[in-house]
Amino acid sequence: MGYPNDLLASRSIIKHGSFALIAPEGLVNNVVPGFEDCRVSILASPKLGSSFVDYIITMSKTGRTTKGFGGYGIETFVYCIEGKIKVTVKDKEHIIEGGGYVYCPPNESMNLENINENDSKIFLYKQKYQPLEGHEPWLVVSSIKDQPELDYDDMTNVKIIDFLPKDIAFDMNFHILTFYPGACHPFVETHVQEHGAYLLQGEGVYNLDNQWIPVKKNDYIWFGPYVPQCCYGVGRENLSYIYSKDCNRDVLL
Known part of the structure; x- marks a missing residue:
C-alpha cells in the first residue's frame, strides 16, 4: 500500500470478551496452512473471546484448499458472497455462487476451490460441535434464493x-x-x-x-x-x- 498520505486512524473498536467492530481497512492477510492463493483474514477467534472462528477470504483465480477444513468434531460453514466456488465433501462436488452456502457436519470436512474466472469472496466459519445424544446434523447445500x-x-x-x-x-x-x-x-x-x-x-x-x-x-x-x-x-x-x-x-x- 506504500507510504501513508494521512494520519493513521481506524474505525475499529475491540473490547476483548465483550464486542468488536472490525473495519475492512485494517484487515491483514493471515497465512493459514491448507489455503493456497487465498487472502485469508481471521475475524473472530477465541483470542478475542468468541467460541468460534470467522474468516473473510478472497480466493484468487487459482485459490483452493489443499487439505480438509473441519471434521474431527469441528462443524464448518461457507457462504459465497460473490463469485463461484466448488465445495467438495466426501468426494462429492457442490457448486455454489453468490448467495449459496454449505454447512458441513462435524464428522466430515470440506475442500474449497475457486472456479470463477476472477476472484471469489467467501465468509467461512468453524466451531466445535456440541453433541446431543440421539441426534446428528447433516450436510446442507442451498442458497438464500431458495x-x-x-x-x-x-x-x-x-x-x-x-x-x-x-x-x-x-x-x-x-x-x-x-x-x-x-x-x-x-x-x-x-x-x-x-x-x-x-x-x-x-x-x-x-x-x-x-x-x-x-x-x-x-x-x-x-x-x-x-x-x-x-x-x-x-x-x-x-x-x-x-x-x-x-x-x-x-x-x-
Missing part, C-alpha cells in the same frame, strides 16, 4: 432468512437480517447467545454495550454473550448482514 424471506418479529420493514433446518440436531444457525431505511430492532437484546456478523450491504448505527457505533458494508461485528445490542438501518439502501447464532443447547457447567 429460502423464504420472513418478517422479523412481526415487523414488515425488517426481514430474516434462516439458512439451516429448525432441527435440534443443529447447535447453531446462520441468518441474513435486513433492515429497511429507518427500521430497527424491536428492543435492545441482551442474551446468552453470541454472534459473528458480516455486513453485506448498506449502513446503520449499532448499539453495542450501550455505545452507538456507525457501521457499513464490509464491516464485521462480534457480539459476546449478554452484550446489549440493537441497530437502526440508515442511508438510502437496505442494511443487510449475515450472522451466526448458537442455539438448541443448555449451558455447560
Whole structure:
C-alpha cells in the first residue's frame, strides 16, 4: 500500500470478551496452512473471546484448499458472497455462487476451490460441535434464493432468512437480517447467545454495550454473550448482514 498520505486512524473498536467492530481497512492477510492463493483474514477467534472462528477470504483465480477444513468434531460453514466456488465433501462436488452456502457436519470436512474466472469472496466459519445424544446434523447445500424471506418479529420493514433446518440436531444457525431505511430492532437484546456478523450491504448505527457505533458494508461485528445490542438501518439502501447464532443447547457447567 506504500507510504501513508494521512494520519493513521481506524474505525475499529475491540473490547476483548465483550464486542468488536472490525473495519475492512485494517484487515491483514493471515497465512493459514491448507489455503493456497487465498487472502485469508481471521475475524473472530477465541483470542478475542468468541467460541468460534470467522474468516473473510478472497480466493484468487487459482485459490483452493489443499487439505480438509473441519471434521474431527469441528462443524464448518461457507457462504459465497460473490463469485463461484466448488465445495467438495466426501468426494462429492457442490457448486455454489453468490448467495449459496454449505454447512458441513462435524464428522466430515470440506475442500474449497475457486472456479470463477476472477476472484471469489467467501465468509467461512468453524466451531466445535456440541453433541446431543440421539441426534446428528447433516450436510446442507442451498442458497438464500431458495429460502423464504420472513418478517422479523412481526415487523414488515425488517426481514430474516434462516439458512439451516429448525432441527435440534443443529447447535447453531446462520441468518441474513435486513433492515429497511429507518427500521430497527424491536428492543435492545441482551442474551446468552453470541454472534459473528458480516455486513453485506448498506449502513446503520449499532448499539453495542450501550455505545452507538456507525457501521457499513464490509464491516464485521462480534457480539459476546449478554452484550446489549440493537441497530437502526440508515442511508438510502437496505442494511443487510449475515450472522451466526448458537442455539438448541443448555449451558455447560
